[in-house]
Amino acid sequence: MFKKILIANRGEIACRVIKTARKMGIATVAVYSDADADAVHVEMADEAVHIGPPPANQSYLIADRIIAACKETGAEAVHPGYGFLSENAGFCEKLEAEGIIFIGPKVKAIEAMGDKITSKKIAADAGVSTVPGFMGLIENAEHAAEIASQIGYPVMIKASAGGGGKGMRIAWNEAEAREGFERSKSEAASSFGDDRIFVEKFVEEPRHIEIQVLADAHGTCIHLGERECSIQRRNQKVVEEAPSPFLDPETRAAMGAQAVALAKAVDYQSAGTVEFIVDRNRNFYFLEMNTRLQVEHPVTELITGIDLVEQMIRIASGEKLAFGQDGVELNGWAVESRIYAEDPVRNFLPSIGRLTRYRPPAEGRFGDVVVRNDTGVTEGSEISMFYDPMIAKLCTWAPDRLTAIEAMSEALDGFVIDGIEHNIPFLTALMSHPRWREGRLSTGFIAEEFPDGFTPREPGVEERHVLSAVALAVELLRRDRLDRLTGRLAPHSGELKRDWSVRLNDEYVKASVVEGMISIPLEMDVSIDGAKPITVASSWRPGDAVWEGTVDGRTVHVQVRPVLNGVQLAWQGVSAKARVMLPRIAELDRLMPVREAPDTSKLLLCPMPGLVVSVAVSDGQEVKAGETLAVVEAMKMENVLRAERDCTVMKVNARPGDSLAVDAVIMEFD
Template sequence: MFEKILIANRGEIACRVIETAKRMGIKSVAVYSEADKNARHVAMADEAWLLGPAPAKESYLKGDLILEIAKKSGAQAIHPGYGFLSENADFSRACEAADIQFIGPPATAIDAMGSKSAAKEIMQEAGVPLVAGYHGENQDADYLQAQAFSIGYPVLIKATAGGGGKGMRVVWNNDEFADSLASCKREALASFGDDKVLVEKYLTKPRHVEIQMFADTHGNALHLFERDCSVQRRHQKVIEEAPAPGLTPEQRSAMGDVAVKAAKAIGYVGAGTVEFLFDEDGSFYFMEMNTRLQVEHPVTEKITGQDLVEWQLRVASGQPLPCSQDQLTINGHAFEARIYAEDPDQDFLPATGRLNHLATPNTNDHVRIDTGIRQGDEVSVHYDPMIAKLIVWDHDRDAALARLRGALADYQIVGLKTNLEFLSQLAAHDGFNEADLDTNFISRYQEELFPEKASISDELLAVAALYTMLQQKDRGDQFVADNADPFSPWDSTQGWRLNEDNHHHVTFVDKDSLVEYPVVVHFRSPDFLIELESGEWSVNGSMNDKEVSINFNGRQFKSSVIESGHDLNIFISGKEFALSVKQEGLSDDDDQGAANLTAPMPGTIISVMVNAGDKVESGQPLLVMEAMKMEHTIKAPADGIVSEVLYNEGDLVGDSAELVVFEAESKD
């Protein structure tokens, strides 16, 4: 077994590998970019080495530098995690040449599966079922469009290299094909350095079911059952579960046998995942093989009781697989929810920012959290916006779902947009609870999963008002204790006033709708009388750190309040509400009549489609920018005229930078 390994990655997977290495008595070497110098994986490792600036191509993708560090540190092996260099055959070969063990499959296997087109040809020869499509070398746009027409719409255009939903588009008719192809190729080139694509028939209601397989250097290969990863946005997984609900033992065995057959066909070693499209009639088709550990591997660990990272380390050190196929059994059910910095209401646009407040559910045998981020850390534009993976387990699917809903309700993040509320909506949805799953689940239940924002309730305003007054009282008590005459009525903090009722006017603003809610609070020791539009209510309660206990109109409940400047983030029953306290003397700027379009995050302008003076229609694309390896199209908000285009193709733009000055057409 290795004495020291280097983890050529960052974030939660680096932390995950370090945890197993520590348990096995193996020393760990971390690498980091300048942006990650204070990251959790750096703190956890036995030692850490600087790679370079924040961009991945100048740090985590510098294979030659990582190998140099491995030699200097005395690491005998390199674990690549997932992403970055994990499926880079050249890096695997370089490790072999440097006499450092690559903890992954041989370069030949990575080569074989690295191109989705080549992989499908190999699988076809091995007798693995495939979806109808074109996987050839001819990349001429007209030829690809002709192939799509021959296959029959809808079709899926997919980058042959990489994964993670990048370089993928569903095309519903011939008119959409050219633009979708161009966008796919741009995104694939930016993400993987290769713009080749394949075209295949798009199944309208498939499930995404994948088999976790493992092989060693002694000729042994097996599978550790399946995961259902059907719930996706932008072809990226949101919630995964194991085992896949509704599969018969015969289907499970057939898919597992095919996955092992696929692995043996390419001389595979280590952890891998064979992904299938599972159709409504029970048929399944090979989609791709990921030659690495998957993000969702923890659900397989929870139902099998195995540590897959330990398996990787043992196999890479030359040991045989720890058990045989017949020794593996499924125990219970597990879910993994990916917690992202993103805005589900804006088509899951990635978000950046600092985690000013982080509170997580308690971890135990039923609840596990894999993360590389702590309170105070920043999610930057340079890397994937995943904050954490929340994994839950119980004896059956219904019990595990209850665990998931409860754990999500206990998860709190303030400082940037997240998908936590969306995940809670999803986990509570009847269709999800009934396992009515397919890869179009989110779009199929769009209206139910994206309901109108809840209005600000009286209970919420009462919490905000009570918190504000208790904070004011605490500050007053502290001031009196430090500076005042304790016997003077003028220094009392108990609401005493000469010849008048003690009351305070506070206006709270809903940060989503910008609706204002005036509140008048009267001091009635030891209670408060709160005037709302609905009437007057007696309120009392207490505060312990960020937790407010309140009695409102006979209902007693608890809430968490996170204060940042003039903003209050309030958590009640697992839901988050954002209010700001309006300051007197400040008013919003008048509408200047011009609609100015801004960058949703830092990025690069890759296409400008209009010029100053152009007349455009509502929804017409104006420019395309790339950020976090995804394309974002900026569209006209209404009919009008482009007054000025402020950036050119290739320009870098900052967060909220004004991109286009636009004059909306007068409605008079």
């Protein structure tokens, strides 16, 4: 077994590998760029080596610097995590030449499966079902449009060396095929250094289901069941679960057998994933094979009890698998939510900055539920524009699917992040979505259910009652604390009355204290909108980020953030500003004028911090609605900004190469 390994990665996956290595008694070496000098993975590792500037192509993607770090520290092997050099055959060859072990498959498998065109040919030869498409070299946008027309729209345009949703576009017509080719080619070159593109038929109403395989160097190759990854946005997975609510035992066995056959065809040795597209009739088609550890591997670990990182290390050291296919049992249900630094209200645009508050839910077993949080950040960490926007992977396990979903909903409600925008409000709302809970999924789920983007729901009757009760409890404790701090002991100065008005956003709710004392822990009976009294109980104290307690016997976790003259409450995908007032003050509050937002209709504002890749127009140019105005890159993704109406460009303020902040004015219109 290895005595010391180097992790050629950063963030949560580097931390994840370090945890298993530590458990196995193996020393670890971290590598880091200038931007990651204070990162969590650097602190966790036994040693750390600096490898260059923030851009990945000047640090984490330079194989020679990784190898130099191995030599400097005496690391015997390298675990690549995912992304970066994890599927780079050239890197593996360099390691082998230096006598350093790569904790992953051999070069042959990486080369064969890393090229999506070659992999589909091998899959077909191995008897694996494949999607119709064109596997040859596509010369230009004209050629791409011609091929797409022959295959029949819709088509998927994909980078041959791609992964993680980058370099992928769906085209529904010729114009989209041309532009999709150009954007995919550009993203592929930027992300992978390989701009080859291929086109295949896009399966409508598809489900994305993948099989985890594990193979050693002694002839044993098995699968560990499936993961469903159908909840995606822009081909980027958002929520995963294991097993799939869609597969029956026969389909699972057939998919597992084909995945194992493909792995054997390339003499696979390590953990790997064979991804399939599955249609409504459970017909499945090979999509690609990822010759590395998947981001969503924790859900497989939770339902099998098998540590995949440990198995990768043992296989790389030459050990045999200690179990066969008969030794794999799928137990319970696991769900993973990817916590991203992106603003769901602004079409999920990237967000960067410092985590001024980072309070994840407690990990561990709680009765029949397990909570796990894989992360690489802590309070005070910086979310950089140079890397992937993922902050953490929150996972829950339970004996059944609905219990796991309920546990996830509760854990998300208690996950506090401030300083940047993030997608927790969206994930929380998703957990209560009827279609998700019923398991009626497809890769188009988000586009279909949120066609106009995500907007936090306005409180319904249940949410209004819960949030009003929590707001009242928070305000009464705040006032009581203020009275005590200023020396005004009971009886109070007249402010702590029985009857109140709670303003939730723009709605006024009557709230009355029926019975109870204002103290910690708090327990009181309140009536909302004249309804039957309900009991509110909590040990919450002013300043706590999460109000944890019960409302009418139901356990709730409500996030509480102070705002001007009130608090911002978030629960179950609902966000509301709450102000608690005496009834007379509420009457006057209704008369206050509403401030109008400034008119920005004649400006193109940068929607996220990013780098201007290109500007497609010039001063004085007339443009039509839908035409491309500029392309901005952020967190390794290119975002096309289009004209919302016919207009004339008066002034262009940004140029290619400019680094812009959120809401920077890119151009002005007439």
